Amino acid sequence: xxxxxxxxxxxxxxxxxxxxxxxxxxxxxxxxxxxxxxxxxxxxxxxxxxxxxxxxxxxxxxxxxxxxxxxxxxxxxxxxxxxxxxxxxxxxxxxxxxxxxxxxxxxxxxxxxxxxxxxxxxxxxxxxxxxxxxxxxxxxxxxxxxxxxxxxxxxxxxxxxxxxxxxxxxxxxxxxxxxxxxxxxxxxxxxxxxxxxxxxxxxxxxxxxxxxxxxxxxxxxxxxxxxxxxxxxxxxxxxxxxxxxxxxxxxxxxxxxxxxxxxxxxxxxxxxxxxxxxxxxxxxxxxxxxxxxxxxxxxxxxxxxxxxxxxxxxxxxxxxxxxxxxxxxxxxxxxxxxxxx
Ligand SMILES: *Cc1c(COP(=O)(O)O)cnc(C)c1O
Numbered sequence: 001x002x003x004x005x006x007x008x009x010x011x012x013x014x015x016x017x018x019x020x021x022x023x024x025x026x027x028x029x030x031x032x033x034x035x036x037x038x039x040x041x042x043x044x045x046x047x048x049x050x051x052x053x054x055x056x057x058x059x060x061x062x063x064x065x066x067x068x069x070x071x072x073x074x075x076x077x078x079x080x081x082x083x084x085x086x087x088x089x090x091x092x093x094x095x096x097x098x099x100x101x102x103x104x105x106x107x108x109x110x111x112x113x114x115x116x117x118x119x120x121x122x123x124x125x126x127x128x129x130x131x132x133x134x135x136x137x138x139x140x141x142x143x144x145x146x147x148x149x150x151x152x153x154x155x156x157x158x159x160x161x162x163x164x165x166x167x168x169x170x171x172x173x174x175x176x177x178x179x180x181x182x183x184x185x186x187x188x189x190x191x192x193x194x195x196x197x198x199x200x201x202x203x204x205x206x207x208x209x210x211x212x213x214x215x216x217x218x219x220x221x222x223x224x225x226x227x228x229x230x231x232x233x234x235x236x237x238x239x240x241x242x243x244x245x246x247x248x249x250x251x252x253x254x255x256x257x258x259x260x261x262x263x264x265x266x267x268x269x270x271x272x273x274x275x276x277x278x279x280x281x282x283x284x285x286x287x288x289x290x291x292x293x294x295x296x297x298x299x300x301x302x303x304x305x306x307x308x309x310x311x312x313x314x315x316x317x318x319x320x321x322x323x324x325x326x327x328x329x330x331x332x333x334x335x336x337x338x339x340x341x
Contacts, residue, residue, distance in 0.1 A: 003327045003334075004306045008172075008255070008281060008320035011203045017243045024239035028232050029055070030225070036235030040242050044196065044209045047245075048188030052217035053209045055238055056229050059084075059171045062195035062210035064092045065227070067132065069219045070165040070192065073098030076128035078119050080106040082141035084169055085134050096227070100128050108276060109142025111135060113154040120162055133159050135191075136169040137176045141310065144259075144282030146176040149186065156190035166190070171197040171208075174249045175280040178256065192216065201252050201281060202244035203321045207237045248321065255281040255319040258328050262317060265332040270339050271296065273313070283317040284310060296338070303334045 004010045013021065027033030041053040056062045063085050067077065077093065079086055081103035085093060093099050104115045111133070121127035135155060138144045147155075159166040168191045170176075177184065188194065193212040198204035210220055224230055231237075256279075263278040271291050276284045287296055293309045300307050310316045 005317040008200045011322045020239045020243040024235045026233040026235035030230040034235040037238040040238040049185040051214045053211040059197040059208040062208040065223045066167045066193045070132045075131040076100045077132040079134045080111045108145040109139025132165045134167045138172045143276030143284040144280035149182040168194045198241040204240040204244045258319045281319045287313045
């Protein structure tokens, strides 16, 4: 039995999803002719109470388009130091937008509202113009941590009062909403743009939408084309995303439940120094200093359990829709047996 907990992106489309893909009505989306893509975009915009949406191949692209549309070269954006947009998008902020980044140390990937104002540059020719704040919910490097709705409101208020744009990297936004109980319409009212991923916990093979107002999405479509993200009969993919929205949101709580069980199993192991509090489907552990990370990760791999190291002494496990209770029991056994070596 192979158990792959490297990421929630490793899932394969289910039979139901494949069926939806096989029967999708399609057209050339660059001409605006793909009815399934149009339906997905409309569904997402309505879900978050925003005007429009644009379908893209990846979450990296939706984030990078948002940053490009919200800024001019030479501007600056503020984000938490462990943000995906800064650490895991290949330097795209500099490459695509010519924007500098003011990183701020927050709490497990979450930006503290009180850290925004001190990091806004004065309106003076010496300084880059602070233009945008990006928020990540759930935070990937923060171990799947979530913002409370109150904190998001506070951040949004500060941005609006200070004329800053605000973008939400909502790659795992449905994991967050299940835990914090906020709703999508309320969330939509707090941001100028939101990106959502379908290839994470929602289990689609690819796809992300960027949501915003009409003017923003008009510009976003142009940038999508420039980046090579204009796809043709992409309704094949969009149908998988619609299927995911209709069928795979509520079940994320199963991933959260299994993540909590893994957390309690790991918390008993002598080789684990600490575990970031598990809120959603990501578990990040810190290994005891005496244990080499590679030794541990290789032991897991030899026992058919895949996990990734995300830094010195750090190992990450992510639960997902192809990880069931039987695999969970086996994973706990494997983790349990390490100390006996
Ligand atoms: C996965 C992820 C993305 C987008 O990644 P892609 O692989 O390009 O779809 C963006 N933000 C966060 C927080 C992510 O975890």
